Amino acid sequence: MVAFEAADGLKYYDIVEGKGPVAEKGSTVQVHFDCLYRGVTAVSSRESKLLAGNRIIAQPYEFKVGAPPGKERKRDFVDNPNGLFFSAQAAPKPPPAMYTVTEGMKVGGKRTVIVPPEAGYGQKGMSEIPPGATFELNLELLQVMPPGGK
Template sequence: MSSACAFHRIVFFEEVHRPPHPASMPSASTFFMTPLSRRDALLICTAPINLAAFSPASHGRERRVRKSIAIEDYNTTSEGLKYFDIVEGNGPIASRGAVVKVHFDCIYRGVTAVSSRESKLLAGNRIIAQPYEFKVGSPPGKERKREFIDNANGLYSAQAAPKPPPAMYTITEGMRVGGKRTVIVPPGLGYGEKGINEIPPGATFELNLELLEVMQPT
């Protein structure tokens, strides 16, 4: 996974589904085909899995359909980033200088290492899905100095948010609201020689983006 040419990606489309009967529950293999969050990966390592404990009556099930994307199907930016639009979107376009809100997931070898869907609230350990807000084309990390926000989920700050890779600040340009884009991120535009969480130093990984909102440039 050290170079872009080694990629022949499997991209997952998400659909929430609540089975009407226990017989329609996904098989055990379905659960292990999906990228794992850091928390799930730790649970798998430290405790046995009891699939019978999942209750179809109380939890929606997530079905993922595999689609193989050949490396030649990716577009390439002037920076050398390779990307593929899974969903085009039909809302406003994210132009340079616009303030946008996205959800992002950084996936390395099937494990979700960094995600805006796993943000922690201040003064607590509750995890929420908090969209990440930034200005397209701005220097990475500038928005992380903003003040605290007291929203419906509780007290939250960008300083405590998961750190996105530098590639996200430019690769979002041109997306439409509702669009989903997958990106092959090399170390130079990722987490470099330090790495982060499960992404080791000097590693290439997959960045999945969902554009939620575009605001006017300020």
């Protein structure tokens, strides 16, 4: 496992390099992400939808690499393979760091990032992550669509 430091000072580790296409600035990607605070998962794309009171559907998070956080297209309803519809508005909010540290990953890759408050949830916090906290972000790159096309 090799440690890297991004231009913005974020430290990250590639756990699995991946063998697919590379995520470049401007490309649209789908990831699963988990934010861990003190070893406990506090925010995760893997537990974003609750159906019928007890069924959880994990929907990948889609965004443009290098774009300002929160500018991704909102989908009101999503159709999934089992024919169920659900609102995508309740998806967990990823930390701003995710929009930059995904660059350079390959599909199938897994990366762990140490996220300081200024690149994370700042002085507001999120879920069980308190204001001003440093936490661990685990990313898995599922898909890359090149800039300007699908």
